[in-house]
Amino acid sequence: MAVSFPPVRRREGRPSAEVVAALNADLAARFGNRFTASQAVRQAHGHTLTWLENEPPDAVVFAETRDDVIDLVKLCARHDAPVVPFGVGTSLEGHVNAPHGGVSLDCSRMNAVLAVNGEDLDCVVEPGVTRKQLNEHLHDTGLFFPIDPGADASIGGMAATRASGTNAVRYGTMKERVLSLGVVAADGSFVRTGSRAKKSSAGYDLTHLFVGSEGTLGVIVEIALRLSGIPEAISAGTCFFPDVRSACDATIATIQSGLPIARVELVDTLSVRAFNAYAKLALPEQPMLLVEFHGTQSSVAEQVRCFGEIVADNGGGNFIWATKPEDRTKLWQARHDGYWAQMTLRPGARPFATDACVPISRLADCVEETLADIAASGLVAPIVGHVGDGNFHVSPLVDMSNSHEIDTAEAFASRLAHRAIAMGGTCTGEHGIGQKKIAFMEDEHGAPALDLMRRIKAAFDPQNLFNPGKVFAV
Amino acid sequence: MAVSFPPVRRREGRPSAEVVAALNADLAARFGNRFTASQAVRQAHGHTLTWLENEPPDAVVFAETRDDVIDLVKLCARHDAPVVPFGVGTSLEGHVNAPHGGVSLDCSRMNAVLAVNGEDLDCVVEPGVTRKQLNEHLHDTGLFFPIDPGADASIGGMAATRASGTNAVRYGTMKERVLSLGVVAADGSFVRTGSRAKKSSAGYDLTHLFVGSEGTLGVIVEIALRLSGIPEAISAGTCFFPDVRSACDATIATIQSGLPIARVELVDTLSVRAFNAYAKLALPEQPMLLVEFHGTQSSVAEQVRCFGEIVADNGGGNFIWATKPEDRTKLWQARHDGYWAQMTLRPGARPFATDACVPISRLADCVEETLADIAASGLVAPIVGHVGDGNFHVSPLVDMSNSHEIDTAEAFASRLAHRAIAMGGTCTGEHGIGQKKIAFMEDEHGAPALDLMRRIKAAFDPQNLFNPGKVFAV
Numbered sequence: 001m002a003v004s005f006p007p008v009r010r011r012e013g014r015p016s017a018e019v020v021a022a023l024n025a026d027l028a029a030r031f032g033n034r035f036t037a038s039q040a041v042r043q044a045h046g047h048t049l050t051w052l053e054n055e056p057p058d059a060v061v062f063a064e065t066r067d068d069v070i071d072l073v074k075l076c077a078r079h080d081a082p083v084v085p086f087g088v089g090t091s092l093e094g095h096v097n098a099p100h101g102g103v104s105l106d107c108s109r110m111n112a113v114l115a116v117n118g119e120d121l122d123c124v125v126e127p128g129v130t131r132k133q134l135n136e137h138l139h140d141t142g143l144f145f146p147i148d149p150g151a152d153a154s155i156g157g158m159a160a161t162r163a164s165g166t167n168a169v170r171y172g173t174m175k176e177r178v179l180s181l182g183v184v185a186a187d188g189s190f191v192r193t194g195s196r197a198k199k200s201s202a203g204y205d206l207t208h209l210f211v212g213s214e215g216t217l218g219v220i221v222e223i224a225l226r227l228s229g230i231p232e233a234i235s236a237g238t239c240f241f242p243d244v245r246s247a248c249d250a251t252i253a254t255i256q257s258g259l260p261i262a263r264v265e266l267v268d269t270l271s272v273r274a275f276n277a278y279a280k281l282a283l284p285e286q287p288m289l290l291v292e293f294h295g296t297q298s299s300v301a302e303q304v305r306c307f308g309e310i311v312a313d314n315g316g317g318n319f320i321w322a323t324k325p326e327d328r329t330k331l332w333q334a335r336h337d338g339y340w341a342q343m344t345l346r347p348g349a350r351p352f353a354t355d356a357c358v359p360i361s362r363l364a365d366c367v368e369e370t371l372a373d374i375a376a377s378g379l380v381a382p383i384v385g386h387v388g389d390g391n392f393h394v395s396p397l398v399d400m401s402n403s404h405e406i407d408t409a410e411a412f413a414s415r416l417a418h419r420a421i422a423m424g425g426t427c428t429g430e431h432g433i434g435q436k437k438i439a440f441m442e443d444e445h446g447a448p449a450l451d452l453m454r455r456i457k458a459a460f461d462p463q464n465l466f467n468p469g470k471v472f473a474v
Numbered sequence: 475m476a477v478s479f480p481p482v483r484r485r486e487g488r489p490s491a492e493v494v495a496a497l498n499a500d501l502a503a504r505f506g507n508r509f510t511a512s513q514a515v516r517q518a519h520g521h522t523l524t525w526l527e528n529e530p531p532d533a534v535v536f537a538e539t540r541d542d543v544i545d546l547v548k549l550c551a552r553h554d555a556p557v558v559p560f561g562v563g564t565s566l567e568g569h570v571n572a573p574h575g576g577v578s579l580d581c582s583r584m585n586a587v588l589a590v591n592g593e594d595l596d597c598v599v600e601p602g603v604t605r606k607q608l609n610e611h612l613h614d615t616g617l618f619f620p621i622d623p624g625a626d627a628s629i630g631g632m633a634a635t636r637a638s639g640t641n642a643v644r645y646g647t648m649k650e651r652v653l654s655l656g657v658v659a660a661d662g663s664f665v666r667t668g669s670r671a672k673k674s675s676a677g678y679d680l681t682h683l684f685v686g687s688e689g690t691l692g693v694i695v696e697i698a699l700r701l702s703g704i705p706e707a708i709s710a711g712t713c714f715f716p717d718v719r720s721a722c723d724a725t726i727a728t729i730q731s732g733l734p735i736a737r738v739e740l741v742d743t744l745s746v747r748a749f750n751a752y753a754k755l756a757l758p759e760q761p762m763l764l765v766e767f768h769g770t771q772s773s774v775a776e777q778v779r780c781f782g783e784i785v786a787d788n789g790g791g792n793f794i795w796a797t798k799p800e801d802r803t804k805l806w807q808a809r810h811d812g813y814w815a816q817m818t819l820r821p822g823a824r825p826f827a828t829d830a831c832v833p834i835s836r837l838a839d840c841v842e843e844t845l846a847d848i849a850a851s852g853l854v855a856p857i858v859g860h861v862g863d864g865n866f867h868v869s870p871l872v873d874m875s876n877s878h879e880i881d882t883a884e885a886f887a888s889r890l891a892h893r894a895i896a897m898g899g900t901c902t903g904e905h906g907i908g909q910k911k912i913a914f915m916e917d918e919h920g921a922p923a924l925d926l927m928r929r930i931k932a933a934f935d936p937q938n939l940f941n942p943g944k945v946f947a948v
Binding site: 005006007033060063075083088118119120121122161162163164168173175185190191192193195196197199200201202203205206208209211212213217228229231240252255256257258296298299302333358359360361389390391396421423424425426427428429431432433440443444446449450451452453455456457458459460462471 | 477480512548591592593594595596627635636637638642648650651659663665666667669670671672673674675676677678679680681682684685689691702703705718725729730732758770772773775776797812831832834835845863864871876893894895898899900901902904905906911915918919920922923924926927929933936945
């Protein structure tokens with residue numbers, strides 16, 4: 001017997017002017033001055049950060065409570081207009097764009113830390129809390145929230161895109177750090193996806209289904225997070241290698257040895273040059289690893305010693321260590337400013353940021369092939385990466401007035417995605433699918449897995465209300 | 475606009491004799507002597523391990539390949555008969571029972587280790603590989619698979635029930651260890667739920683959806699697992715406390731201190747007595763913690779020293795250490811034989827095994843209230859637990875010929891489940907829902923979350939082919 005199953009509803013174009021007018025009237029009545037249809041605000045709530053086109057919503061609502069979100073979802077359902085969740089807008093893949101119009105649901109004012117349960121090493125926050133805000137709030141507790149994607153992203157956005165960053169090699173990604181979520185579903189109901197227990201075998205794992213769903217299944221309004229204890233000792237440093245392969249090999253050996261390294265970032269020669277220019281540093285212009293170790297004093301000393309041996313075995317050296325907090329901050333600031341530093345390599349150009357992730361055994365191959373591809377394409381494309389996870393970023397700097405350059409960069413990004421997939425990896429380690437990576441979903445997952453994902457979307461959001469045009473081409 | 479969504483199809487009773495006869499004829503033709511309808515084999519493939527009633531399938535098929543599974547699923551779909559995946563039958567919650575008849579799909583012969591990728595610290599196995607078999611296979615690689623639920627369970631069954639056990643406090647549960655799955659879906663298609671990359675932000679997390687789905691969404695036929703390096707040094711030991719609360723408090727302090735303890739098991743006085751009787755030991759009859767530390771020689775020494783201070787601060791002591799492998803094995807054998815040891819406390823009775831998990835801050839409260847409940851109920855009910863995760867097991871020993879005792883034990887288990895849920899925990903930390911815990915699903919998750927789970931089931935398995943009568947009451 002066959003049982004029919006409804007497909008994901010396809011949206012075409014944007015709501016009509018009549019629908020927008022009627023919806024906006026209802027939004028104004030419900031949300032007062034927390035609703036706006038001003039062009040400037042709408043544009044600021046579309047994608048602004050990379051080369052992707054800005055596609056503004058029809059309206060913006062600044063939510064302050066869970067009930068605001070519920071009412072907004074119900075109003076949008078009634079008018080059949082999309083809901084596009086918005087945190088602080090640091091997505092690189094167009095997640096906040098509104099290709100089918102509708103309302104940008106700005107969660108930045110939902111920024112309360114609702115609970116810190118020090119004994120359980122967890123906390124509960126609203127989606128607009130940013131990672132830096134959370135760590136400031138935790139300052140006196142001896143705990144910290146370790147996920148660090150570089151940008152001061154909102155926790156809601158980080159959960160929605162399964163974000164990670166420099167610390168993930170030791171502390172995991174949002175997948176590992178989100179304990180449970182509170183979500184507003186398509187019918188306006190409030191769903192809690194799990195308890196505060198550290199583990200459970202009770203039913204389907206809704207938490208992990210919402211983590212990384214990019215706002216397409218519901219609106220995250222509460223996040224329970226695992227925290228970590230601030231380590232007694234931290235040591236950060238840099239070391240340099242004759243080529244990218246040796247730096248990758250040293251990373252692979254470190255991971256395989258079981259050394260609990262907290263951060264290990266690859267910075268390629270071009271990026272080192274950019275760091276030097278932007279942050280007035282005088283680093284040797286060679287492939288560099290930027291590393292950090294956490295633990296007790298004695299364990300950090302032991303880790304540093306072991307890592308030093310591995311680096312030497314792989315032809316690297318020239319260590320510069322930073323144990324004082326201010327020196328560490330300076331070092332990491334350079335890394336976090338990498339995005340801006342890289343832009344100095346070609347003033348006026350925009351970064352065509354992309355990321356990929358492969359099993360660590362293929363990391364050196366993937367980076368080397370990518371460097372060769374960059375050279376052959378004639379692109380200026382610096383590489384940095386969270387290489388302990390096999391994850392790296394490439395940012396071709398593109399003159400956006402030159403359509404040939406855009407095509408070249410798009411073709412390069414596509415080859416990189418397929419290369420990573422062919423090596424047993426993924427087209428995105430941490431940026432998400434958004435709009436432009438939809439094209440790689442079938443190559444990566446295969447048609448049967450993609451069919452199951454579409455079934456989930458259709459089952460949770462039959463009207464295709466939530467963030468249409470992301471993850472799937474509908 | 476409302477879009478209708480089909481509910482989970484409800485099954486009533488078992489297939490008719492005609493359906494069974496027709497299905498069995500097709501199974502015999504396809505599977506030859508790997509098909510059987512013998513009563514003994516059918517009963518052995520129903521639940522046999524606890525007090526739950528044995529509900530045998532109509533037939534048993536021993537699958538050897540992915541294509542066997544695909545063909546079986548298609549045949550069962552055609553005859554509208556359930557498919558009940560079976561590993562080695564160590565489930566405690568009736569997962570392998572066939573309340574609606576159908577075919578038990580025995581995966582024990584699908585027991586090949588398909589790949590060990592030492593460089594990536596991962597491996598790929600078939601579902602019938604048991605955890606001990608895998609660790610023997612890994613013996614010379616320097617790697618091990620750390621999840622240890624006690625029983626020599628199959629990896630497929632462990633993935634399906636989100637199993638964990640003694641090592642989870644350090645190494646995580648199956649949720650953290652499964653990298654991706656190969657699954658046969660309801661339409662017979664083969665789905666791969668992820669790549670071998672350590673992290674990905676590409677689309678919905680199907681892996682975690684299948685982990686813990688208890689065979690209700692598809693048949694797991696391949697599991698990629700993260701492995702860990704065998705630690706340089708291991709030290710195990712026991713220590714004793716005046717009461718259960720001090721043992722729990724020492725555990726809480728250990729976790730909060732960030733000490734990377736590899737195992738921390740609570741054994742209550744009654745269980746210590748059972749261990750002594752069963753394994754001819756002479757342990758002090760007091761609440762005991764059984765602990766293990768992994769790391770380098772120096773880090774283990776440091777951990778042991780810190781833990782010793784915490785134990786002393788909480789009124790415990792009387793350490794017995796085992797650093798030699800054979801002494802450690804003896805210690806852990808006693809813990810793993812706990813199930814059998816506990817049965818000696820009341821010969822002829824059957825264990826009414828149940829588990830619960832709470833945030834660690836509530837662990838002492840939950841265990842103390844449960845001990846008081848046991849005393850008030852007049853039950854003989856030993857407690858052991860993976861207390862580093864806030865997870866513990868209670869096994870009332872019940873005379874199955876006495877219906878009053880069965881009712882008393884059921885009422886006790888129900889109070890325990892609700893108690894854990896009320897403390898922010900879960901009705902099962904690692905055994906799963908199976909049949910008898912369905913009753914707690916709504917209390918734990920709330921109606922909206924349960925509705926989403928049902929939607930997933932309906933979307934993936936519209937015919938309700940896979941393991942009906944588990945997780946949901948359909």
